[in-house]
Amino acid sequence: MATSGVRFAVGRLFKLTRGLGRPSRVYSTSQSFAEVLRLPKRQLTKLVYPLQELEQYLVPDTRPDLHLRIFDPSLEDIARAENFFAATTTNRIEYLSSAVRLSHAPELPRPEVCFIGRSNVGKSSLIKALFSLAPEVEVRVSRKPGHTKKMNFFKVGKCFILVDMPGYGYRAPEDFVDMVETYLKERRNLKRTFLLVDSVVGITENDKIAVEMCEEFSLPYVMVLTKIDKSSKGHLLKQILQIQKFVNTKTQGCFPQLFPVSTVTYSGIHLLKCFIVNVTGNFNGSHFK
Known part of the structure; x- marks a missing residue:
């Protein structure tokens, strides 16, 4: 499958197109994303814009709930974002350090994004996928829930810091509350929190507690639905609509x-990378308000 090439990074020039038809500017992008661009339009949409691919299976009166077009970058912008996640001699991507207290966290004048979620939601696997173009970065993934016990900090070039937080719920660290709540409440350069929810299971009571914490601290956050490959289209659509309703009615x-x-x-994954680059202020323009 063409997406297997996503795991490798070989930079080269590739002429991108918006809408797969009109000529655009030339940007340097990885061979992996060039392979993605060669996919038939339907496969490309499913891979890059999964919500849009699912839209065709919804009845018309449910479509407005999905807010499909709020963040809708071009393929050109997504290719630009890929470069931020590609390790080169001038764009070093590396593990920085781990911390169990905010006072132990590295202090760098760069924007940060953090990833939180319940144990076994697939958080480490997601971060490993985000760093697929930097294979030398070691992100430990375990089949056992609760593997991450500390806050792990990764430097993405000179642009931003990505933080892998311990999982909550089953096998969470004993000092989880002190560690995570303090970070979320007091970290000044935190730009966005990514709250991971298992798309097979849906929002759990522990997830709702995490939402309440983000709301209490007035944090800007995003819900990422993991493991969408494990559900049928029908089940996935049902979960998306239920979670979207929760976001619309229960969150600020x-x-x-x-x-x-x-x-x-x-x-x-590509769309999420582009969103991260955007919210950390590394694009000149913004695609949403």
Whole structure:
């Protein structure tokens, strides 16, 4: 499958197109994303814009709930974002350090994004997928829930810091509350929190507690739906509509668009990378208000 090439990074010039038809500017992009661009339009949409691919299966009166067009970057912008995640001699991507207290966290004058979620939601797998173009970066993935016990900090070039937080719920660290709540409440350069929800299971009571915490601290956050490859289209659509309704009616600080992803097929990964680059202020323009 063409998406297997996503795991490798070989930079080269490739002429991108918006809408797969009109000529655009030339940007340097990885061979992996060039392979993605060669896919038939339907496969490309499913891989890069999974919500749009699912739209065709919805009845018309349910479509407005999905907010499909709030963040809708061009393929050109997504290719630009890929470069931020590609390790080169001038764009070093590396593990920085781990911390169990905010006072132990590295202090760098760069924007940060953090990833939180319940144990076994696929958080480490997602971060590993985001760093697929930097294979030398070691992100430990375990089949046992609760593997991550500390806050792990990764430097993405000179642009931003990505933080892998311990999982909550089953096998969470004993000092989880002190560690995570303090970070979320006091970290000044935190630009966006990514709250991972298992798309097979849906929002759990522990997830609702995490939402309440983000709301209490007035954090801007995003819901990322993991493991979308494990559900039938019908089940996935049902979960998306239920979670979207929850976001619309029960939250204030949550970004109104959901981000479904799969670390198996890489569906939604490219779009999520582009969103991260955007919210950390590394694009000149903004695609949403």
